[in-house]
Amino acid sequence: MKKSRLLGALAGLAATAVVLTGCSAGGSADDRSNEDGKTLKLWHFESEDSAMGKAWKESIKVFEKETGAKVEFQEKSFEQIRKTASQSLNSDQAPDLIEYNKGNATAGLLASQGLLSPLDDAVEKYGWDDKLAKSLQTTARYDDKGVMGSGSWYGVPDYGEYVEFYYNKDLFEKYGVEVPKTQADLEKAMATFESKGVTPLAESAAEYPLGQLWYQLALSKADRSWVDDYQLYKNPVDFSDEQISYATKTIKDWTDKGYISGDATGMKAEDAGTAFISGKYPMFFSGSWWYGRFTTEMQQDWGTFLYPGAEMSPGSSGNLWVVPTKAKNKTLAEKFIDITLRPDMQAIIGNNGGVPVAAEESDITDAKSKELIANFNTLTGRDGLGYYPDWPTSTFYDQLNAGLQSVLNGSSSPKQVNEELGQQYADGVKAVTG
Known part of the structure; x- marks a missing residue:
């Protein structure tokens, strides 16, 4: 399957990604006995009119049709999630799937605190490591200290940003x-x-x-x-x-x-x-x-x-889908992540002002979106993504x-x-x- 030029450009970053050593949490051998398989509790902070908001709204429809489960969606602001994540994810009211900021100080910190489920088994099952360029995987993996670049997968991006x-x-x-x-x-x-x-x-x-x-x-x-x-x-x-x-x-x-x-x-x-x-x-x-x-x-x-x-x-890569350790429906969460990485959902992101990471080039038809992706390709082509100032x-x-x-x-x-x-x-x- 022909991928967009975005992936080709991102692949060039792989050589510069610093691989950090650390203890891996292994696979995602979580206790799933509490799963009811009927409701996916989802939090994210994208507006309804944003590229991701549109793609994920369509993903909800596809998910409900294919699984027979319902999505209980709550829109949260970026600041709400940032300030309350540790408390919310460490409670019995934790969502099954949440959009969360990537980096050492955010997703890495929660992973090191045991609040996020490792996703290695799901990565292998769905082939996400083949869909995502190596440079995108830098912000998806964290060692036992919460430092990005190595260790288990604790998040999955489905878009890029700059x-x-x-x-x-x-x-x-x-x-x-x-x-x-x-x-x-x-x-x-x-x-x-x-x-x-x-x-x-x-x-x-x-x-x-x-x-x-x-x-x-x-x-x-x-x-x-x-x-x-x-x-x-x-x-x-x-x-x-x-x-x-x-x-x-x-x-x-x-x-x-x-x-x-x-x-x-x-x-x-x-x-x-x-x-x-x-x-x-x-x-x-x-x-x-x-x-x-x-x-x-x-x-x-x-x-x-x-x-x-x-x-x-x-x-960097976009924010991550993460699955809280206390999520009640982890299998459903992983299924939803995979749907958001499908070419048709990636095309929605790409044609509405987002930067897709697993799109087919021919699916991106919007002129302004092509401009957005071209600027991103310019940066990635010269190894120009510098991450963000608050990450350390x-x-x-x-x-x-x-x-x-x-x-x-x-x-x-x-x-x-x-x-x-x-x-x-x-x-x-x-x-x-x-």
């Missing part, structure tokens, strides 16, 4: 701004907008967007070895190094110049995204998960471009947000923030690695 610029073509044309091709072009464009009384960047410092911009700035000065040090603990990371110093100082400079609004300290990702949709801001630096929503909600003409002048960007430790997401908020409101200098973040990062890594 971070890029979304831009309002109408505003660019109105103010005579061209799509930037270099860092200097980008700053010139922002200066032009600011001079016209328009804040260039829609931002959120209360949640992930500003942290991802900060990480992108660091990546613009980084290479793969720096990413391996930061993400996989290959070597200690100095938070006074060129990469991080540049990132934090630039956030401060852009705030002082009016490129980022000080109001971003209290804005959530949804606030920034909807403000961009409304036409208030010319640019929004965020993930491919917004793409499908913009196609349906944005009235003004818009487009995308990768961060100019950088070889790497935040990105379980507490770094909140710590990074707090640090950047203090930069925006002027309560801390970039040097002070870097020192604090460096200590928090080191403490977090030590807690993981011992």
Whole structure:
């Protein structure tokens, strides 16, 4: 079966994936005596109009028809799941299947705490290791310490993702701004907008967007070895190094110049995204998960471009399907995962603004979706996926947000923030690695 170019590009990342040693949990020899085989309790945080939301809604229909079981679906927000996962999954009310964030600090942490079921038997049964490129498997497997890249399968992705610029073509044309091709072009464009009384960047410092911009700035000065040090603990990371110093100082400079609004300290990702949709801001630096929503909600003409002048960007496999240890219907959960990886479901993702991982190339017909996938192929073709800034430790997401908020409101200098973040990062890594 002919796969999409996406898989071919992703396969090139396999050689760079660092395989970590650790104790495998073996197969998924879970006690399934409590399964009733009648109801699948499913949680995820994708909106109904998103690419994944559409594909999974159709997957529910197929699942119910093929199994005779019913799906009890509860939509949760990303923050709801992130903040309550350990408590929810460690209770008798745990769902059978949940969409969860990938990485050491999230899926890896839950796996190391014994809250997720290993899926090795299901991987072999359904052949998921043949469907998914090796580079995607990096975020699906975790060792006994919860470090990604080796050990048992504790999650399965069915889409990819990355971070890029979304831009309002109408505003660019109105103010005579061209799509930037270099860092200097980008700053010139922002200066032009600011001079016209328009804040260039829609931002959120209360949640992930500003942290991802900060990480992108660091990546613009980084290479793969720096990413391996930061993400996989290959070597200690100095938070006074060129990469991080540049990132934090630039956030401060852009705030002082009016490129980022000080109001971003209290804005959530949804606030920034909807403000961009409304036409208030010319640019929004965020993930491919917004793409499908913009196609349906944005009235003004818009487009995308990768961060100019950088070889790497935040990105990885998509979030994971994980099966809680206390799930009551694990067999049904595994069946549902497999349905989401079928070519027809992958085509729904690909034609609605998502990045499929097991699609047939001929099934992707939507022009904007082809653009989205082409940008992703550009990144993967140059080994340009740098993962995400909060992955290394379980507490770094909140710590990074707090640090950047203090930069925006002027309560801390970039040097002070870097020192604090460096200590928090080191403490977090030590807690993981011992």
